[in-house]
Amino acid sequence: MTYIIGEIGQNHNGSVDLCKLLVDVASRPVKDKLFNQNLQSINAIKLTKRDLSQELSSSQMNAIYNSPNSFGKTYGEHRAFLELNNEQHYEVYKYTKAKELDFIETFCAIGCLSMLKLFSPDKLKVASRDLTNLPLLHALAETKIPIILSTGMSGKKELDIAIEIVSKQHSNISILHCVSEYPTKYQNVNLKTISYLKKMYPKYTIGYSDHTIGISIPVSAVVLGAEIIEKHITLDRDMKGTDQKGSLAIDGIYRMVRDIRNVELALGKEEMQIVKAVKTTKNKLERSIASNKDIKKGSVLTEKDIHLLSPGDGVKWINKSLILGKKAKKDIPENEIIYLQDIE
Known part of the structure; x- marks a missing residue:
């Protein structure tokens, strides 16, 4: 069964309560009404943790940020507003586990690993931009927690180096095809990369992290063999925030999960049969x-x-x-x- 991750990311807009509402949406039952069939809902939600002291150059932190999506006068203030502290992440973790969903964290700096004193996520995600952050990869691998590598900004050479580092500690590695374009143009998606990754890395779980608009591409990725699907989720695509418009809102989340589960049922076996x-x-x-x-x-x-x-x-x-x-x-x-x- 496809492992579906609802990525909250920064779509909580700095609010634990909003974050919990997104967990509620992710955990709600999914049903095919036509055939009166209950389907598996989302498997996991994902949050992102940054350590701003290890995040941006001083000039970036102090740059004036006049965007309509800004939560601060400078980019540093904006980023700080969107950060939940370790205790708040722990609160969302407990809420998520009570809903019987897995909890995944993207740690964007070694300093973020201090959160592991409070709890251990089910998986760790390496953001596309950090696939070449070798010190961070070493630190994440040493936790022995299963790791998901996203390839949105890298080629095979960078991926091989990352795999080599992590595999020295454990082999519980997943690889997500990804394109770091927001939103991703359809001509840039290249879903056949999924088939390529499955051939080149048969030892590992291969999936797809989607930044396109809509649900057709992640559903198609499952047909091509993606075993993990990651998609940004939100309560309202018109909310303030840079990731909101490229995310799935409540109805879209429901339809994507429903269609993926129905595709799983439909794939069947490599044979001809009269059912x-x-x-x-x-x-x-x-x-x-x-x-x-x-x-x-x-x-x-x-x-x-x-x-x-x-x-x-x-x-x-x-x-x-x-x-x-x-x-x-x-x-x-x-x-x-x-x-x-x-x-x-």
Whole structure:
């Protein structure tokens, strides 16, 4: 089953209560109403933790930030406003676990690992920009917590180095195809990278972190074999914040999870089969040999006497030799199925 991650990221806008509401949305039941079938909901939510002392240059921190999405006069103030402290992350962690969801953290600096004194996330995520942050990779790997590597800004060389570092500590590694363009243009997605990663790294779980608008691309990624799907979620795409418009809101979250789960059911096996559900339809609609005229008892049946009609519970054309040249045991009206019990 596809492991679906609802990425809250900074869409909590600095509010624990808003964060909990997003956890509520992620954990709500998913049902296919047409077939009255309960489906598995989102598996995990993800938060991001930054250590601003290890985040930006002084000039970046002090730069005036006049964006409509700004929560501060400078970019540093903006970033500080969006940060939840360790205790707040722990509060959301406990709330998430009570909802029976996994909790994933993206640590953006070594200093963020102080949070591990409070709790241990189910997985750690390495952001695309930090795949080349080798000191951070070493520190994360040493925790022995399962790691998800995102490839949005890197090629194979950078990924191989990251895998080499982490694998010295453990092999519980997942790799997400990703494009760090917000939102990602469809011509830049290159979903076939998923197939490439599955061939090149068969030891690891391969998935997809999506930044496109809508749900068609993550659903398609599952068809191509993605075992993890990560998608930004929000309560309202019109909320203030740089990631809100590229995220899925409540209805979109529901539809994406529903469609992914239905695709999982639909993929099936590499074989041709007539499923049980088709047998009734086959019996009703397929063709059987029938009379094309009134046939008298004792008449010898020829091909001129027959054609094909529904239902499909009689003799098929390929088996017409079972009927041709035989005598009718009774009168057979025009346009009726000729069953084996009707002939000698």
